[in-house]
Amino acid sequence: MTDRAVRTLVLGGVRSGKSAHGESLLDGHRQIRYLATGPLTSSDGEWMDRVRLHRERRDDRYTTIETTDLGQALRAAPDIPALVDDLGTWLTAQIDAVHGWTSGSEIDLDDRIDDLCDALRAMSADVVIISPEAGLSLVPPTPAGRVFQDLLGTLNVRVAEVCERVDLVVAGRVLNLPAGAPADESGSPHVTDADPTGNAGQASATPVSATPASDTPAADTPTTTPPASDDPTPTPPSTAAAAAATTFGTTPEPVAGVGVSERPRPDPTDAEVFAPIAPPDEAVAQDARKRQAVLTKPPGSLGRVEEIGVWIAACQGQCPPAPLTSPTVVVFAGDHGVARGGVSAFPPEVTAQMVANIAAGGAAVNVMAGRVGAAVKVVDMSVDADTPPELSRYKVRRSSEDLRTTDTISLAEAREALAAGRAIADDLVDSGTDLLIAGEMGIGNTTPATVLIGALTRREPVEIVGRGTGVDDAGWMRKTAAIRDGMRRARKVIHDPLALLAAVGGADLAATVGFLAQAALRRTPVILDGVVITAAAMVANELAPGAMRWWIAGHRSVEPAHQIALDHLDLVPVLDLSMRLGEGSGAVLALPIVQSAADLLGSMATFDEAGVSDREAEHATVETT
Structure with missing residues (x-):
């Protein structure tokens, strides 16, 4: 990623490698918020094995937050890089919340999509959004399937509009899509010369079954299971009530152990012997106190918070x-x-x-x-x-x-x-x-x-x-x-x-x-x-x-x-x-x-940087007049 915050939409089909590609775009960051749109717990043992495998691929830089309110989750920490995985399961939860599977064209999620796009625009750190692309998986020809297909196409187009970069992943190969591609009436992108798949306008993954390749015919009445996704933490079948109850921070991330590495256990010999401890840098502390005095605030107005900032500067050895x-x-x-x-x-x-x-x-x-x-x-x-x-x-x-x-x-x-x-x-x-x-x-x-x-x-x-x-x-x-x-x-x-x-x-x-x-x-x-x-x-x-x-x-x-x-x-x-x-x-x-x-x-700006007169400057002006 670049020094400037970049919003990237990564599109792909089932097991195309889109999530792995999305994670690679954030490799340069030391801290990443993983916004999972599906639950991390289930009574299904096979399902939990899949969750475990996906979690193990992400290292300790990731903090997982399970949420269906992406707008709120993104606004909670706009300065921390984020990986949203994925929009398919998020869309399913939104349809669940309004009981929209049988509403046909009457369903209106514009406000929810607007909220998500506004939150993405407000991000000051890099953010990668993973989404299934319409046309790269089967969708049953049912009312529920058509609802999901149409809304997913619209959602992808809207999110792409606020992103600086859009990548399409097929069979592990990445194609960067040019900006300004036209869209058809359903909101799904047309096939262009830059899209060798020739499938960009076809149907999306099914919201009816967690296993699209199943031999069981799709029923007309959908469950609340989202379309199958390749690399994100998969989402097991859930009820609409469970989806609606899922809010930011209610299911914290399972944590990793400490020091899990192949290096040997530490040698305990002389473990109680420490070299002399150097104190935090006092010269830097003095510089920090001088800087506090010229920031755009009355001196000492932030109380002890100012001295805590001085301490951090001294610990880091820089101001x-x-x-x-x-x-x-x-x-x-x-x-x-x-x-x-x-x-x-x-x-x-x-x-x-x-x-x-x-x-x-x-x-x-x-x-x-x-x-x-x-x-x-x-x-x-x-x-x-x-x-x-x-x-x-x-x-x-x-x-x-x-x-x-x-x-x-x-x-x-x-x-x-x-x-x-x-x-x-x-x-x-x-x-x-x-x-x-x-x-x-x-x-x-x-x-x-x-x-x-x-x-x-x-x-x-x-x-x-x-x-x-x-x-x-x-x-x-x-x-x-x-x-x-x-x-x-x-x-x-x-x-x-x-x-x-x-x-x-x-x-x-x-x-x-x-x-x-x-x-x-x-x-x-x-x-x-x-x-x-x-x-x-x-x-x-x-x-x-x-x-x-x-x-x-x-x-x-x-x-x-x-x-x-x-x-x-x-x-x-x-x-x-x-x-x-x-x-x-x-x-x-x-x-x-x-x-x-x-x-x-x-x-915080200094008085000089902000063009604001400080108390000493005003006093000096009075004395010279």
Whole structure:
């Protein structure tokens, strides 16, 4: 694609290679929103196998959003490259929504098509639209077939009018179509000299059957199944009600595992040894503050947002800073032996269930991240269950031990977990991630987190213990006793961060420590989440002094220990929304503010550029008159 945003319509028949070609047009981008117009879940096993194969072809740059409201989805992030796949299934949903299959020529989708075209015009980033072309598949000679055929032709012509480029894909071969080709009365393009297929005006794929080549005769009454498509995530049969209920963001993307590559597991030798951490560039920070003073606003009028922009510029080593376009959330998961002591409102088996939920894209962090364009990855460090290989590549063990009575993990396991966290950070930074967020999932994990905070800040258990997932009074007392016992054991190793993690932390917390410290070593900014992540950050700053300068606190949770940890690290939270969920959710909610801070510093006009008089210039004019 070019430096200027380009809208490209890619047309083709079933299995022609049109989706693969569309994806290739976006190869140069580090972040892509995949707008899938069909559902990603089904009870049909064969169908889900097809979905899996299509998903595996797309790499971690893609964030999938399932939607039938393409206009809304495109407007939600016009500055992020998008791949729409495909218009056939989108059109089917629109016909479903107005019960139009038996309406014949009376159906009117002009307003919906206008809305889509307006959203495409408003895109400031590259966008590729995949659509089946009328004439490259069979369509039954039924009223429903004619409705779909006519509307698809009209839709393709209208979308082509707002696109700078239109490609036709046949048998994997790509033909760029010239602009201004005439259309017939149905809206389908005529055959031109540039179209060697000679089929551009024939019928489209059938909306009646998911298998056009079936020997079963087509019925006059259609189902809501869209025409077959070659490469997009296929759409199984669905009801009109399901199609109408599908809205932007309601079915988050199933997430990928972390570090799934052929490289060997990291060597844990000396994993706790870090090179000196260089701080963000102070000279750049000064330049950024000077730039803030000449932007078209009263000095300081954006409050703390201005200083966040300065911090991002200093982290990047450049002013103005580049936009933050490739943020990634990594959720570190693990079970804790202390959870069997009744310190949580939920049983330990919920950890594995929630890991599966995050991996399937159904957790709060998935929904929040999907809204702001952040990738979500989950890694099983010590879940007390078997998880898929793509999630458990770095797994150290099943669950930790009970911190009340014994070390949670061995020193060797602590090193292994630290090395894993460091390797995960390296993988993401090397792949182009420009901001990291650490999240967590583990029933009972606020107990070891609170032990770490209490031990490092020398606080009493009753000062720092919170309700976690919502324990009752009896549970709170059990949790307080467990934290007291853990802190008693932690005091023996308080000056040895590795031994401290082994004694009362666990593999998931140790991996988070390595991740946060390595991010600082790699000069990559991090938004911290709640009490568990901030506890890990305290240990990371012990292992790699100065790492905290590369972090910003996304929010303040209701856990009493969290504010104590923030004070210890001299961090001021961006948000205070009384949250206590975890998963990285609070940090993800703070992400748009951090992104906006960088954008304002980078894109806002100065007084000179805008031809606006600033206060000092006006004052100088008054003095000379």
